[in-house]
Structures are given as structure tokens and as C-alpha cells.
Amino acid sequence: xxxxxxxxxxxxxxxxxxxxxxxxxxxxxxxxxxxxxxxxxxxxxxxxxxxxxxxxxxxxxxxxxxxxxxxxxxxxxxxxxxxxxxxxxxxxxxxxxxxxxxxxxxxxxxxxxxxxxxxxxxxxxxxxxxxxxxxxxxxxxxxxxxxxxxxxxxxxxxxxxxxxxxxxxxxxxxxxxxxxxxxxxxxxxxxxxxxxxxxxxxxxxxxxxxxxxxxxxxxxxxxxxxxxxxxxxxxxxxxxxxxxxxxxxxxxxxxxxxxxxxxxxxxxxxxxxxxxxxxxxxxxxxxxxxxxxxxxxxxxxxxxxxxxxxxxxxxxxxxxxxxxxxxxxxxxxxxxxxxxxxxxxxxxxxxxxxxxxxxxxxxxxxxxxxxxxxxxxxxxxxxxxxxxxxxxxxxxxxxxxxxxxxxxxxxxxxxxxxxxxxxxxxxxxxxxxxxxxxxxxxxxxxxxxxxxxxxxxxxxxxxxxxxxxxxxxxxxxxxxxxxxxx
Amino acid sequence: xxxxxxxxxxxxxxxxxxxxxxxxxxxxxxxxxxxxxxxxxxxxxxxxxxxxxxxxxxxxxxxxxxxxxxxxxxxxxxxxxxxxxxxxxxxxxxx
Numbered sequence: 001x002x003x004x005x006x007x008x009x010x011x012x013x014x015x016x017x018x019x020x021x022x023x024x025x026x027x028x029x030x031x032x033x034x035x036x037x038x039x040x041x042x043x044x045x046x047x048x049x050x051x052x053x054x055x056x057x058x059x060x061x062x063x064x065x066x067x068x069x070x071x072x073x074x075x076x077x078x079x080x081x082x083x084x085x086x087x088x089x090x091x092x093x094x095x096x097x098x099x100x101x102x103x104x105x106x107x108x109x110x111x112x113x114x115x116x117x118x119x120x121x122x123x124x125x126x127x128x129x130x131x132x133x134x135x136x137x138x139x140x141x142x143x144x145x146x147x148x149x150x151x152x153x154x155x156x157x158x159x160x161x162x163x164x165x166x167x168x169x170x171x172x173x174x175x176x177x178x179x180x181x182x183x184x185x186x187x188x189x190x191x192x193x194x195x196x197x198x199x200x201x202x203x204x205x206x207x208x209x210x211x212x213x214x215x216x217x218x219x220x221x222x223x224x225x226x227x228x229x230x231x232x233x234x235x236x237x238x239x240x241x242x243x244x245x246x247x248x249x250x251x252x253x254x255x256x257x258x259x260x261x262x263x264x265x266x267x268x269x270x271x272x273x274x275x276x277x278x279x280x281x282x283x284x285x286x287x288x289x290x291x292x293x294x295x296x297x298x299x300x301x302x303x304x305x306x307x308x309x310x311x312x313x314x315x316x317x318x319x320x321x322x323x324x325x326x327x328x329x330x331x332x333x334x335x336x337x338x339x340x341x342x343x344x345x346x347x348x349x350x351x352x353x354x355x356x357x358x359x360x361x362x363x364x365x366x367x368x369x370x371x372x373x374x375x376x377x378x379x380x381x382x383x384x385x386x387x388x389x390x391x392x393x394x395x396x397x398x399x400x401x402x403x404x405x406x407x408x409x410x411x412x413x414x415x416x417x418x419x420x421x422x423x424x425x426x427x428x429x430x431x432x433x434x435x436x437x438x439x440x441x442x443x444x445x446x447x448x449x450x451x452x453x454x455x456x457x458x459x460x461x462x463x464x465x466x467x468x469x470x471x472x473x474x475x476x477x478x479x480x481x482x483x484x485x486x
Numbered sequence: 487x488x489x490x491x492x493x494x495x496x497x498x499x500x501x502x503x504x505x506x507x508x509x510x511x512x513x514x515x516x517x518x519x520x521x522x523x524x525x526x527x528x529x530x531x532x533x534x535x536x537x538x539x540x541x542x543x544x545x546x547x548x549x550x551x552x553x554x555x556x557x558x559x560x561x562x563x564x565x566x567x568x569x570x571x572x573x574x575x576x577x578x579x580x581x
Contacts, residue, residue, distance in 0.1 A: 020551045027554030036572035037563070041555040045562060057551025078539045085502055087576040099537075138573065147573030275500045280539035288545035 006206045008237050009214055010172045011126075011164035014179055015157050016189040017133070017197040018061045024132050024156035025052030025095065032195050040135070040150035046090030051283055054079075058156040059287065061188035062102045062130055063297045065158060068186050068304055069125055071106030073294055079130075079284040082276045088135035088148050096159075098278040101129035102287065103158075108182070109306060110174040111324060118321075123175050124163040131157050158188070164203065164214065169233035173226050176200055185305055185330045199224045204236045206244070215240070219254050220264055232257035236264050308333060316340065316348035325356050331370045335359075335377050342381030343388075350384050358401055375404045383412035395469050396421050424470045427479065430463070433471070434480050437462040448484055456480065488518050 023030055026043035043050040066073040078100045081093040106125040111118055135150035160179065166172045180198055183189040191198050205217035220236060223229045236255070243250055255264040303311075305327040312323035326336045332355070339351045359380065363370060383404065387397045400415050409415040416422055424430060437459050438445055447455035456477070463476045494514045498505050505513055559572065568575035 022551055022553045022555075027549070027552065029553045029555070035557075035559075037559045037574070038557045038572070039555075040562075041558065042562070047562075053549045054546050055551050056548040059548065076545075087574075087579055137579065139578070142570055142573070142575050144578060145568060145575040146578050147570065148576055149573055282540070285540055285542070285544050285546040 003241060005209055006241050007209050007211070008167055008169075008233075009164045009205045009207065009217075010166040010169075010233060011203040012160075012162045012166070012172060012175060013201040013203070014160040014162075014176065015133075015199050015201075016160060016179075016183050016191075018058050018156040018158055018188055019190050019197075020055055020057040020061070020156055022055060022057075023154035024055050024058045024130065026154055028154065030155050032192075034151055036147075036149040037151060040153060044090075044154040045150050046092075052095060052281075054284065054287065055156060058130055059102070059289065060297060061156075062128065062158055063289065063294055064186045064188055064301065065128055065160075065183070066103040066106065067294070067298055067301055068182060069103070069106030069108055069128075071125060071128070072104040073289055074100055074102055074104055075289055075291075076100065077102040077129075077287045077289075079281045079287070080278045081281045082131075082278055084274045084276060086134070086137075087146065088137045088150065088153065090135070090150065090153065094132060094134060095281055095284070096131035096278075097129035101127045102289070103128035108175070108178060110171070110178045112170055112174045115321070121165075121171065121174075123165045123171075126161040126163050128158050128160045131159055133157050158183075164205075169230045169237070172202060172233055173230050176226060176229055181305065181329055186302065193224050196224060200229055202229060202233055202236075204233055204240070206237060206240045215244075216250060216252050218250070218252065218264075220257050221254055221267065223257060228257060228259055231259075231262055232264055235262055239264065302330070305333070312348075316345060316352075318348065318352055322349075322352045322356065326352060329370075335370050335373070338377035339381045339384075342378045343384050347381075347384055347388050350388060351381070354380060354384060354401075358398060362401075362405060374407060375401065379404050379411060386412055386416060390423060390472065392416060392421055392423050393469065393472060396423070399469075421470060423472050424467050427475075430467075430471060430476060430479055431483075433463045433466045434459075434476065434483060436466065437480075438483065445484065456484075459484075489514050489521065 018024075020030060022028060023044060026041050028041040028044055029039045031039065037045075043052060063073050065071075077097060079095055080098040082096045082098070083093040085092060103125075104127050106128075107122050108125065109120055109122050111120050113119065133152050133155040135148055135153040138147035138149065140147070162175065166175055180191050180193075183198070184191045189197055193199070200223045202220045202223065203217050204220060205215040207213065207215040218236060218240070220232045223232055235257075240250070251269050253269045254267045256267050257264050309320075309323040309327045312318045312326060313320060316323075318326070325332075327333050336351060336355050339355065340348050343351055359370075359373065359375065363373060380401075383397055383400055386392050386400075387394060392400065396416075400412050400421065403409060403415045403419070404412065409418065441459060441462060444455045444458045448459070459480055460473060460476050463480070464471055464473060467476075491510060491514060494505070494510065494517065497517075563569045563572075563574070566574050
């Protein structure tokens with residue numbers, strides 16, 4: 001038996017923190033980084049007699065999500081109490097949704113891998129429901145006690161549950177990344193993984209290829225980076241296959257991933273699983289979402305990445321790969337669209353190359369986000385128009401781009417003019433330089449005439465150098481060839 | 487179906503209740519009588535009846551997404567048994 005005899009089955013649960021100003025059931029602030037317990041009001045700390053009141057903003061974000069995934073937005077959904085004991089959960093229960101969640105069904109298309117091996121896949125959604133987050137326990141030593149910070153208690157979460165449709169860690173990561181980009185795209189979650197705004201639990205099982213029934217699953221909790229998600233699943237899959245091939249077995253369980261060792265370890269088995277005793281929360285009446293509300297939200301939805309990608313391919317003639325790269329985040333897409341709007345759709349491919357090439361490399365090197373790029377889309381468009389009309393070569397364009405990046409001028413035209421970078425296309429001037437190069441390099445001339453094509457490049461290089469990069473290489477090449485073959 | 491002692495102890499553990507040995511039998515008997523009542527209720531035919539989450543036919547009132555609360559930590563922590571550096575201190579729990 002080998003690894004290839006097994007099929008991996010993965011389902012993901014993602015907790016996305018909704019970017020509301022206030023909490024899901026109270027008017028306390030959700031801002032990150034406040035002093036401990038400074039943003040935990042009477043409702044959040046579970047004082048007796050307090051009543052939760054649902055935040056309209058949290059519901060609206062759930063509706064946006066449902067519309068983006070083509071899900072059913074439930075006209076009526078129910079909040080339930082999920083009971084368990086932990087000191088950072090002051091009420092002894094978490095308000096969540098169990099039966100009748102707010103978002104039901106839906107699907108998302110993901111793309112796995114790059115280049116020729118890339119493929120697309122549709123992952124189905126089971127549901128997404130609204131719930132409150134718990135507080136934080138700090139286990140540093142406070143005289144043998146634990147410290148509790150309830151600022152996070154009551155922060156709105158959308159728990160997004162997929163069907164077990166993924167078949168490898170690569171697919172799970174692609175799904176998580178696509179979902180991460182989407183919640184940011186539709187502006188319901190800031191996606192900050194360091195601050196815990198987006199975290200994943202992975203349900204992993206294996207079965208013999210061709211088997212119908214699912215194997216026993218283990219759930220890996222609280223993965224807060226895509227790298228950990230991949231590592232944890234890979235380790236878990238290896239462990240499960242090895243255990244089964246050795247004739248062993250295991251029970252359904254919850255496990256934790258330890259980034260230091262790269263291993264998963266058991267937290268609790270199914271026998272020890274919490275009995276959450278879900279029941280409808282008597283403090284909260286059913287959430288009713290009228291069709292008019294859904295339509296109002298629909299009217300505010302941005303064009304979604306898949307639709308935009310298809311439009312870039314159809315209307316701008318971009319490849320699937322380029323269109324995909326330019327719709328990875330809303331910010332990149334906005335920048336690209338602004339550049340195309342200024343340069344004209346005819347130059348979309350050129351814009352795409354520069355946004356994904358020079359601009360991306362520069363931003364990466366400087367550690368900047370595209371919204372902070374020192375070169376505006378209009379400035380980039382101005383530069384690319386001069387490349388397109390042959391005024392400057394690509395090499396010179398990179399120089400002008402650098403000047404724009406460093407704030408040495410307002411626009412490409414100004415820099416080209418001031419620094420005298422305009423391409424020399426006057427064939428008289430070029431011919432003089434070509435004659436000079438031929439006279440100065442008899443050896444290269446000899447070699448070319450003897451059939452060595454490469455020698456021509458050396459001669460063209462001499463002319464480019466003499467023109468300080470302002471000659472058009474294609475034009476020089478042609479003129480040079482004509483002279484040498486004359 | 488009568489409850490076994492093992493089932494009783496598991497329920498007690500989930501509810502974080504400690505039941506002394508000499509109370510196991512009496513607790514089990516009392517719970518059994520509750521379960522008999524539940525069994526009677528479950529015998530009622532509810533096919534086709536939508537489960538009711540709330541007794542009234544009302545919808546939740548929603549609040550606007552605005553911050554209305556201010557920091558009342560000092561007042562809240564005045565009644566807490568132990569606090570330090572703004573944190574509530576509780577007996578150590580590590581799962």
C-alpha cells in the first residue's frame with residue numbers, strides 16, 4: 001500500500017471576525033489593542049439581568065456574504081445557546097446559531113496551483129452562521145491564577161462551514177485563501193490573521209480510493225496562518241495513513257497543531273467531547289430578514305472577483321492567469337482598472353504587465369501595500385502611453401518609473417522631457433552611430449559575416465550604449481543588419 | 487429506559503457536578519422520574535409540526551452598529567474577588 005492508494009477528505013470551518021464598530025449584542029467597541037477589559041461592558045461580562053440586542057451591521061455583513069456565495073439568506077433564523085464551561089465565557093454559554101443559520105448553502109470556485117498544472121474546483125458551502133467570540137485567557141503566572149481579558153467577548157464572528165469537498169492540503173489552502181480574499185473584497189472582515197480576525201479549523205479524514213464511506217475524522221483547531229494550515233493537514237494525513245496501514249485505528253477527536261514541532265496532538269476524544277446542549281436563546285427573538293433588505297444590500301455589492309476576472313479576459317483580452325493575478329485583491333484590481341481607464345483599453349495588456357511586474361516587484365522590495373504606491377495609476381498610464389507610441393524603450397521606461405517612484409516629477413512626460421530621454425528614431429543619427437560601431441568593432445563584423453548571429457547583438461549593444469539607451473533596439477537591429485549584409 | 491450509574495456520572499461530569507457515592511442511587515432515581523416524564527412527552531406524535539423556538543410570533547429588534555458603551559472597568563472590577571493589571575483573575579485553567 002502506498003500514499004496514492006488513499007484519498008484525503010477535508011472540510012474547513014473558518015471564523016471570520018466581522019468588521020463592525022460595535023459588538024454583536026452590545027454597544028461596546030470592537031477596536032483591537034485596548035487596555036484589558038476597557039471594552040467589556042455589562043452585557044459582555046455577563047452581569048445578571050443584561051439582555052443582548054442584535055447588531056444590524058453584523059446581520060448586514062452576513063447578508064453580503066450570502067449574496068457573494070449564491071447562498072440562501074434565511075428569511076428567519078434562530079440564535080441558540082451553546083453551553084460549556086470556561087472562564088473566558090462569562091455566561092457559561094456562547095450565543096451562536098444551530099438549527100436555521102442565517103446563510104445556507106452556496107459555493108465558491110477556487111484555483112489550485114500555477115501555470116499549466118493549475119486547475120479549478122468548486123467547493124460547496126454548508127452554511128455560515130453568526131455568533132459571538134469568547135474572551136481571552138492569559139496563562140502567564142498571576143500568583144498561580146489565570147488572567148481574563150473580556151475585550152474580545154461579544155465580537156461578531158461569521159463561522160463559514162464548507163462541505164468536505166477538498167482532497168489535498170493544497171486545495172484546502174487555496175479555498176482558505178480564496179475565502180480570505182473574498183471577505184476582504186466584500187468588506188465584511190479585515191482578514192488580519194495575526195490579530196485572529198480569520199482563523200481555520202480543518203476536519204481531516206482519509207479513505208481507501210474508491211470507498212464511499214468517509215473515514216474517521218479528526219478536527220485540527222485554531223490554525224491562524226495558511227502555512228500552518230498546510231503543515232497541520234500534511235502531518236495529520238501522514239499520521240492517519242500510517243496508523244491505518246500499521247493495522248491500527250483511532251477515534252474521532254479534536255487535535256491541536258504545534259507549530260514548533262510541526263505535529264498534531266490529541267486535545268480530547270469524542271467520548272470527552274463537550275455536550276453543548278444547544279437550545280434556542282430565550283433572550284433573542286428570531287432574526288427576520290425581509291426580501292427588501294436583501295435587495296437593498298444587493299444594490300451595494302461590488303463586482304465580485306470571479307465576474308471581474310471573466311470580464312478582464314473577455315473585454316481586455318487578458319489571459320486567465322493574468323486576469324486571476326489582477327483580481328487577487330480588491331486593491332490590486334482597483335489600481336489596475338484605474339490605470340487601464342487612463343491608458344485606454346487597447347493598452348490593458350501593457351498595464352497588466354507593469355502592475356504585475358515592475359510595480360509588484362517595487363512594492364514587494366519596499367514592503368508597501370499597493371494603496372500606498374508612490375506611483376499613481378494615472379502616472380503609470382502616462383508612462384505606458386509613451387512606451388506604446390514608441391517615444392521611449394522599455395529600458396528607459398524603467399528609469400522613468402524609478403524617477404516617478406522617487407518623486408522626481410509629476411508625470412512621465414515631464415521627466416522624459418527634462419532628462420532628454422526621448423527615443424532617437426531619426427535614422428540619420430542612428431546610422432552615424434551604427435557606422436561608428438562597425439568601424440570600431442571589426443572583429444564582431446567579421447564573425448557576423450562568417451555566420452555567427454550572436455556577434456550582431458554585440459554591435460547593437462554598442463549602438464544602444466552610444467545612444468545612452470535612447471535608440472530603439474528593434475530599429476537599430478534592422479538598420480545594422482541591412483548595413484552588414486549590403 | 488432507566489439511567490445507568492455510568493450515564494449518571496458522565497452527565498455529572500459534563501455539568502461539572504460532584505455527586506458523592508452515597509447520593510448516586512437517590513440522584514439516579516430522581517433523574518429517572520424526570521426521564522419518565524420526558525418519555526411521555528416524546529410519545530406525542532409531532533409529525534408535521536414545525537418546532538417552535540419562541541412562544542411569541544415576533545421578530546428580533548436590531549440595534550444600529552454604533553459604540554454606545556464607555557469604559558466602566560473600575561466599577562465592574564470593584565466587586566471582582568481578584569484583579570491585576572486590568573485582568574480578572576481566576577483559578578488556573580489550562581485545557
